[in-house]
Amino acid sequence: MLKFNGKTVVITGGTSGIGKATAKAFLDEGATVIITSRKQANIDATIDELGGNISGFVSNAGNFRDLQAFRENLQKHTHTVDVLFVNAGFGRFHSLEETTEEAFDAQFNALAKGGYFTVQQTVPLLTKGSSVILNTSVVTDMAMPGASVYGAAKSAVKYFTKSFANELKEQHIRVNAVSPGPIGTNFFNEAGLAEEEQETMAAQILSKVPMNRFGEPSEIAKTVIFLASEDASFITGHEIQVDGGIVQV
Numbered sequence: 001m002l003k004f005n006g007k008t009v010v011i012t013g014g015t016s017g018i019g020k021a022t023a024k025a026f027l028d029e030g031a032t033v034i035i036t037s038r039k040q041a042n043i044d045a046t047i048d049e050l051g052g053n054i055s056g057f058v059s060n061a062g063n064f065r066d067l068q069a070f071r072e073n074l075q076k077h078t079h080t081v082d083v084l085f086v087n088a089g090f091g092r093f094h095s096l097e098e099t100t101e102e103a104f105d106a107q108f109n110a111l112a113k114g115g116y117f118t119v120q121q122t123v124p125l126l127t128k129g130s131s132v133i134l135n136t137s138v139v140t141d142m143a144m145p146g147a148s149v150y151g152a153a154k155s156a157v158k159y160f161t162k163s164f165a166n167e168l169k170e171q172h173i174r175v176n177a178v179s180p181g182p183i184g185t186n187f188f189n190e191a192g193l194a195e196e197e198q199e200t201m202a203a204q205i206l207s208k209v210p211m212n213r214f215g216e217p218s219e220i221a222k223t224v225i226f227l228a229s230e231d232a233s234f235i236t237g238h239e240i241q242v243d244g245g246i247v248q249v
């Protein structure tokens with residue numbers, strides 16, 4: 001018996017890495033999946049690659065007009081949502097001295113403002129017993145070089161987890177977070193770092209991971225599936241770190 005037969009799952013940023021792996025995991029469990037991304041070409045390629053009950057629409061989590069149109073666009077695909085995974089995002093790493101207003105705003109717009117209004121827009125479509133999962137990061141539990149703004153924006157998302165869990169409890173909507181450690185995705189290629197800086201950063205991170213490896217996107221997907229499922233029916237306002245022990249050991 002597939003766990004998500006007849007259920008509709010929305011994943012923001014579903015064209016790569018963690019979002020794409022999670023889309024695949026939900027499709028494999030029988031769900032109908034709707035993904036978003038900034039680029040139609042990436043959505044088309046993901047639909048071609050994954051196949052099955054998947055569709056998508058362009059929505060930039062860092063653009064307020066797109067956020068305001070989110071529900072209207074979503075309703076072209078579904079009138080109810082059983083699982084929302086707020087995953088869209090990127091990290092740009094700068095020192096305190098180098099951070100510009102533009103970099104600061106772009107990061108907060110996509111992660112904090114984007115996460116907040118994505119949930120606000122989706123709430124009217126969420127069914128009784130549905131589940132929202134927010135993607136945070138272990139940088140909210142540890143200082144990482146260049147991650148002051150990224151970590152602060154993710155810390156806002158971490159706070160939303162508890163706050164939304166409290167606000168939505170009467171509607172029987174559970175809200176939880178998954179907090180990934182370093183995962184092998186396009187994230188680091190998109191971080192605005194030169195190749196050499198990327199390699200230095202990867203080596204620095206790896207040296208701190210007790211399990212001595214980067215995680216796989218599918219390892220985050222499995223946790224999202226758990227939090228979305230009936231197996232987590234008494235869990236809300238919680239954040240699960242999936243991090244090879246980086247903030248635990």
Ligand SMILES: NC(=O)c1ccc[n+]([C@@H]2O[C@H](COP(=O)([O-])OP(=O)(O)OC[C@H]3O[C@@H](n4cnc5c(N)ncnc54)[C@H](OP(=O)(O)O)[C@@H]3O)[C@@H](O)[C@H]2O)c1
Nearest residue numbers: 013015016017018037038042061088089182183185186187
């Ligand atoms: N990889 C890690 O080590 C790690 C650790 C902790 C947390 N995370 C979090 O995990 C999430 C997914 O990242 P990933 O590692 O899977 O990286 P990724 O492979 O670069 O995937 C990022 C996804 O988000 C989408 N996206 C980025 N900015 C967007 C925006 N403004 N609006 C809509 N979609 C957007 C991208 O789609 P398009 O490019 O097609 O728009 C893509 O589908 C992020 O929130 C990230 O902060 C990652």
